[in-house]
Amino acid sequence: MIDISRVTKRYGASVAVKEVSLTVAAGQTMVLIGPSGSGKTTLLKMINRMVDFDEGSIRVNGLDIAGADPVALRRGIGYVIQQIGLLPHFSVSDNISFVLRLLGQPKPLRDERAEALARLVGLPPEVLVKRPFQLSGGQQQRVGVARALAADPAIILMDEPFGAVDPITRRKLQDMILELQERMRKTIVFVTHDMQEALTLGHRVAVLDRGELVWQDTAAATAESEQPFVRELIGATGRCAR
Numbered sequence: 001m002i003d004i005s006r007v008t009k010r011y012g013a014s015v016a017v018k019e020v021s022l023t024v025a026a027g028q029t030m031v032l033i034g035p036s037g038s039g040k041t042t043l044l045k046m047i048n049r050m051v052d053f054d055e056g057s058i059r060v061n062g063l064d065i066a067g068a069d070p071v072a073l074r075r076g077i078g079y080v081i082q083q084i085g086l087l088p089h090f091s092v093s094d095n096i097s098f099v100l101r102l103l104g105q106p107k108p109l110r111d112e113r114a115e116a117l118a119r120l121v122g123l124p125p126e127v128l129v130k131r132p133f134q135l136s137g138g139q140q141q142r143v144g145v146a147r148a149l150a151a152d153p154a155i156i157l158m159d160e161p162f163g164a165v166d167p168i169t170r171r172k173l174q175d176m177i178l179e180l181q182e183r184m185r186k187t188i189v190f191v192t193h194d195m196q197e198a199l200t201l202g203h204r205v206a207v208l209d210r211g212e213l214v215w216q217d218t219a220a221a222t223a224e225s226e227q228p229f230v231r232e233l234i235g236a237t238g239r240c241a242r
């Protein structure tokens, strides 16, 4: 469970995130949506302490993260981004199991785990020995998700992970996330600026506008919202979840 309480982040005179309070229940997917510059990435990165905040508090499974060791904290939190950051000289298998290597696991165990994770995210086993550049964009994103799952974290943060792929691939990747959630029930915070994606993936949807939380509710209630800013976002990308 993630409990964000009145959190504010400033960059000089400008406020990136303003007094945001938000609770993400265990096993649920919370989607953060808002236009570019609304504070989505900043809010996400505060959860694993890649960005420190100025005011408020964040608790992860009851632990106040301000006093936590960032490295230990991040071990329990998977992180997936659009730019993936796969290591070009490593095989797909070694990329997926990279964190296990840091944790000192022996190679045979890592390979076994990478194979299971590849299957889980819908990658054919023959890609395991390839290099990342030999994969399609969609496959690379699947590797990014598999890598985030390697140490079996309870929480996964995803920052516009599917922003750069074509619409058909994007739907497939969204289906993969839905299937994973059905099976694994992770606590996921997923950032997007696409309302279709938000309504498809989120149990709940939180809307940011210029650093402020202006709406949060279930996906169903969000789809029916009369709030003008929410309606605007729905109008921009379609109201239908599927």
Ligand SMILES: Nc1ncnc2c1ncn2[C@@H]1O[C@H](COP(=O)(O)OP(=O)(O)O)[C@@H](O)[C@H]1O
Pocket (backbone or CB within 6 Å): 011, 015, 016, 034, 035, 036, 037, 038, 039, 040, 041, 042, 043
């Ligand atoms: N490292 C930084 N230094 C200064 N300003 C920043 C920094 N990171 C983000 N900002 C500012 O904070 C605001 C929110 O940014 P961000 O969280 O990246 O928004 P989003 O992810 O919704 O596009 C923006 O105005 C952005 O310019």
Ligand SMILES: [Mg+2]
Pocket (backbone or CB within 6 Å): 040, 041, 042, 159
């Ligand atoms: Mg961002």
